[in-house]
Amino acid sequence: MPDVVRDLGLTPDQKWNSIILAVSGTVFARLLIGKLCDKYGPRLCYTWLLMLGAIPVILCGLVQTPTQFLTCRLFIGFIGASFVITQVHTSLMFAPNIVGTANATSAGWGNLGGGANRLGMPIIAAAVIGFGVAEGEAWRYSMVIAGVVCFLMGIVYYFFTQDTPQGNFKDLKAFGITIEKKKDQVGFGTVLKDYRTWILFVVYAACFGIELTVYGTMDDYLQNTFQLERATAGNIVLSFALMNIFARTLGGFFGDKFGKLKGLRGRVLFLAGILTVQGAMLMTFSTTTSIYVGICFLILFSLSVQMAEGATFSVVPFINKKAIGSVSGIVGAGGNVGAFLAAMLLKSQSAVAEQAAILANEGLGQETIKAAQSAASATAVSSGYFIIGAIVVVTAVVSLSIRFSSEDEAIAKTDTNVNPEDLVPIKVKS
Incomplete structure (x- = not known):
């Protein structure tokens, strides 16, 4: 981003607007893609999303004005809908007794990709510079290369996956074979009217949304609060992002285990419990003044927030089995x-807080003002973390209101106890 700002002459507002636009694009795309998955299947949706999404990524490396950059950022955000497709696909491919673990693992590797990208893109830029490209232009080549990889993965997904264990939606329909997913398919309006969908919407905002924000602001917070070097703070934040390789899977795994012990209610109870731990860890971290104590609670926060994300999508597939895509899209x-x-x-x-610090120290020199700004920012963000942690705890209590009918519980119990060896996939060739 610093290279982009210098090359295109972005103002601070334009920089922040690019981030907001990317998030906004993801929100709308996730709401839409779930319904498309229900209709056309995850295989085709993923293929088209990756191939079309590659276009703005490549074009981003060719932009010449801030407006062009902001437009590309908006459309690049649409690729974030890939998370929903992944959750729909794993929900269709895996049995109810392990669907939580499957959803959490695939999602965790998605987050892991984001962490790896923080390392990968600068490395690509450095390699390009080694071939004689000007340093100010290297970020453009990084974007083009990333876009090409995205496009190629769309092709890979088309040829090496299928919608369900029985086959693709299109092939099954052509052969007159119906699957539970398509049978008596419910409308999008039905999903919108289900209060449980919106509770999980808030729950996911309180775990994944908070993870994104905390890690997005943690670099500066660690520097301002504990006087760490930028590289040290960045490495600490990156290491917690990489915890997704196992932490999110744990959330889905324990969600499945509680589901086996206590039914669908057990999944909700575990979700509420791990959310409470997440909120408590963030609140405690916000009050620490020792870097060593703070790191301990940051580790616990990272572990619990990622487990909460996995636990959320161990519940999602059971809200409405005839509209998994729509539910996943809204929650995502x-x-x-x-x-x-x-x-x-x-x-x-x-x-x-920073503006107040600047006014209070006006005329005392640039270094004094800068130090006051850092201290004010640290205090303000610490207070914000505490408030957010408290909101997460409240959300955990609200999540307990998610209920399932006795019929849903009975079906889930039957599905969980099915012997996988008794299930024979139907092979369909077009």
């Missing part, structure tokens, strides 16, 4: 909405 969008609202809270608090 909640994460980005939560990130936006939390970021606005922290930004507003920090901006007010």
Whole structure:
């Protein structure tokens, strides 16, 4: 981003607007893509999303004005809908007794890709510079290369996946074979009217959304609060992002285990419990003044927030089995909405505190003003973290209102106890 700002002459407002536009694009795309998955299947939706999404990524490397950059950022955000397709696909491919673990693992690797990207893009830029490209232009080549990889993965997905264990939606329909997913398919309006969908929307905003915001602001917070070097703070934040390789899977795994012990209610109870831990860890972290104690609670926060994300999508497939895509889309969008609202809270608090610090220290020299700004920002963000943690705890209590009918519980129990060896996939060739 610093290279982009210098090359295109972005103002601070334009930089922030590019981030907001990317998040906004993801929200709308996630709401839409779930319904498309229900109709056309995840395989085709993923293929088209990756191939079309590659276009703005490549074009981003060719932009010449801030407006062009902002437009590309908006459409690049649509690729964030890939999360919903992944959740729909794993929900269709895996049995109820392990669907939570499957959903959490695939989603965790998605987040892991985001962390790896923080390392990968600068490395690509450095490699390009090594071939004689000007440093100010290297970021453009990085974007083009990333777009090409995205396009190629769309082709790979088309040829090496299928919608369900029985075959693709189109082939099954052509052969007169119906699957539970398509049978008596419910309308999008039915999903919108289900209060449980919106509770999970808020829950995902309180876990994934908060993770995005906390890690997006943690670099500066660690520097301002504990006087860490930028590289050290960045590496700490990156290491917590990489915890997704196992932490989110744990949330889905324990969601499945509680589901086996206590039924669908057990999944909800675990979700509420891990959300409470997440909120408590963030609140405690916000009050620590020791870097060593703070890191301990940051680790616990990272573990619990990622487990909460996995636990959320161990519940999602059971809200409405005839509209998994629509439910996943709405809940997934909640994460980005939560990130936006939390970021606005922290930004507003920090901006007010920093402005007050500047006025209070006016005329005392640039270094004094800068130090006062850092201290004011740290205090404001700390207060914001505490408020957010408290909101997460309240959300955990609200999540307990998610209920399932006795019929749903009975079906889930039957599905969980099915012997996988008794299930024989139907092979359909077009």
